[in-house]
Amino acid sequence: MDSLTTYREIVKQVISDYAxxxxxxxxxxxxxxxxxxxxxxxxxxxxxxxGHRVRGNLIYVTIDSGKVSIEYDGMECGIMQDLIDRGIPDRDIILAFLPESRPTAIV
Structure with a gap:
């Protein structure tokens, strides 16, 4: 199985567990x-x-160019360690909600 397929399955497993x-x-x-x-x-x-409507994201993850970007993580302990524990190397995870984690553009 290639890394994209593996990453997709891991992300879906982690989110399904939280669901x-x-x-x-x-x-x-x-x-x-x-x-x-x-x-x-x-x-x-x-x-x-x-008496109030509740709606919105708890987790939002994207995969692009071999990297898993955590765009939003509303879980108490965060999902990054769950992704690592299931096999995604931390070098392939981007915490996109933190400015210092965004990749810099090549000019």
């Missing part, structure tokens, strides 16, 4: 969104809590 968690309050469910054609992977929350 099994249940929020401690409210009527909220977690939905996985996997778009392999564009290599976009997300965990969304949708529902109601204390």
């Amino acid at each position: 099994k968690l249940r929020p401690s309050h409210g009527d909220i469910h977690l939905d996985t969104v996997f778009d392999e054609r564009q290599d976009r992977y997300a965990l969304m929350q949708v529902g109601w809590d204390r």
